[in-house]
Amino acid sequence: MAFKGVITRLVWCPPLSCIRWLVQYGIKTASEHKMRALQKAIIDNNVLAEYHQMKHTDEDTGGSIIKSTPCVPLVHKVHQQLDAYDKTDQLTWHDGLIPADEIWLKLGGDKGGKIFKQMFQMANLQHPNSPQHTIVVCAFEATDSQFNMDLGLMHFREQVVQLMSSQWRGRKFKLFVFGDYKYFCKIYGLTGPTGRHCCLWCTMQYSDMRLPLQMRTKNCEPRSLESMKRSLDEFRSKGGIPAKAKNFHNVIREPLMSVPLSQVCIPGLHISLGLFMKHFNSFENNCHRLDMEVSTTLSAQDIKDHDDSFTSSYKNLVQITHSARSEDAQAKAIADTSQALMLQMTTLAVATEPADPAVQMLAEAHANSLKLSKSKALWKSRDTALKTGKGPIAGVLDTTLKTIRVCRQAYHGGSFVGNHVHKCSRELSGKYQGLFTRFAECHNVYNSASIMTDDIINKLEEDITSYCQYFRVEFTTDSCPPKFHMLVEHIIPFIKQWRFGLGFLGEQGGEGVHARLNNIR
Incomplete structure (x- = not known):
């Protein structure tokens, strides 16, 4: 229908005349009635567009403007998708790790390019992170600001409540949340990843994150939806001043989803990307200093x-x-x-x-x-x-990266993409060999999508402890980002509870959707 519409506009003739013209060249098309019937059968209730007034960045002035933006939520898509999987016999309960009376549903979002996408995946599949099993249920072409998130996910929030109380063929839903850490902060109402109490899973202060347990001065308590509500009520009762959010565990908004925090998957992929980039930059800076000393x-x-x-x-x-x-x-x-x-x-x-x-x-x-x-x-x-990374010694790092076919993304500050962490963790050696080796041993295990046995979990816990101690002793002047705290404090409890690697319940599949959508556009 779209092709015929374009041809009709180009030749400036009615559709019937266009069809006759195509027949002259041996191109046969179905009637408009049949094509519209097929189009309706394909789309059905899968695409329901709504317009919302959303905030955009004004490219001319650099400020913000409000304009109508199409938002595409998919109503009842979860049940439709389950019916389709059941029809093709794709559903699985992973040898009993998922209870027989439960459907594990992963909800998550991310902004790739200019489009924010809210997605879901079924964990009751053999490969739930496959892009073909990642379903976009809400999308809008605007910034992922808190204003747009609140508006764009307004109906989605209501659907989450319905899903948590509904069943599919006698099976109840257990919901998990995946995404990067900025997304988590917006969903659960925290000020952001740089606040005093920046961790979503506990109330530890940022200043204590680098210290061993015995050296910490403040008490740390696990968060829950109930404790966050108490912090929010106290924050509002004291005037709701954002600058004073640190006194109320940095909770300033109600959550957009009421999924328990124990079911929010630790962002293993982004932890690996962030920590590896931090260690690589440290390695590169030391090589640069060596270049200057040699000169x-x-x-x-x-x-x-x-x-x-x-x-x-x-x-x-x-x-x-x-x-x-x-x-x-x-x-x-x-x-x-x-x-x-x-x-x-x-x-x-x-x-x-x-x-x-x-x-x-x-x-x-x-x-x-x-x-x-x-x-x-x-x-x-x-x-x-001699710019950092361009000297004869530091330049060898880029040569090594090219040898193993790893390219840093120029559009993202020279950062790495997910698969490259695997390669670089195996290849880089030298002065930072001990650090990268210990990091790689942790990364390759916790980011897997495999079932985690007790032996694997215990070995991972030992590897994380070894990496943590090595970093604290050998790199005493380096800062300790929240990602380091998540790795040390929260990955093992999450894996012990759900018995899967973070690659199974995490954000890896959602990241692959961006490339597909960009190709379509």
Whole structure:
């Protein structure tokens, strides 16, 4: 129908004339009545569009504007999808890990490109994270601001309540939530991932997250929907001032979904991406400092005495360093002369004439001493001449990444995509070998979609403890992000409760939807 509509507009003729014209070239099409009947059967109740007034970024002014935005929720899609899976015999209860009278439903959302997508997946499938089993139930092309989330998910929130109390063929629903951490904060009413009490699962303060258990000064309690409601009530009773949210465990809004926090899946994929990027940047910065030290050493020696293939990479940097050293030596000599003249001038009891030779010498010395700033500028140019990650040593990291076919995403600050963490965790070695090895042992297990036995869980707990202790001892000056806290404190309890890796109940499948939708667009 869309193709015929385009052809009709191009040739500026009625549909019937267009059909006759196509027949002349051997192209046969069904009647409009049959095509519309087929279109109706395919779409049915799957696509129900609504328009909402949502906030958008004004590209001209940089401010915000409100305009109508299509929002597409899919009513009754969960039951329809279950019927389809049951008809093709795809439903499974994973050897009894999912109770026979339960349907595990995963709900989650994420913004990819310009479109926010609210999705669901059935965990009662062999491969629930497959993109073909990830169903978009609500989408809008706008920013994922709290305003738009509240409006776009208004009907979805009501459907969640209905799902939690409904059944499918005598089986009740157990709902899980997946997504990145910013999404969790918006869904459950926290100020964000940088607040004093930024963890969704407990009330630990940010300052205590790096410390071992025995060194923490504040009591930490697990959160629940009930405790968050008490914090919210107290926050509102004290005036509801966002700047004081830290005094009320950073709870400032009611949750958009009433799914228990124990059923919110720890964002394992984003934990791995964030921690790996942090460690890699630390490794790269240390390589950069080594590049600078090598260039300084070479500048003090005869370049010809070294291998040409090695020094050629440093040639430009060494030349700048030589110039900086020379200018710095001259500037220091001039500064010493200027200081000596100043001392002599202070001994004069009576002001002298401007033409006095001593005054002229002092003025000349002051003028020459300005070269000191030039020297400092040259040293600064030496530092900026070699950008972080571009030196001969640090540059080897990118060469290694290319060798294992890993490319950092330029559009996201040089970050990595999910599958690359597996490769880099196996390949990177050297100074940070102990850190990356311990991290890889944890990542490869907790991000799997496999069933987790007691032996696997116990081994994972030991690996996380080893990684945590190594990081705290060897990297004492590095900051400790909330992702580190989630890994250390909350991954093991979640896996012990549900007996699956985070790849089974987590956000991996939702991330794959973005590429598919972008290709369609």
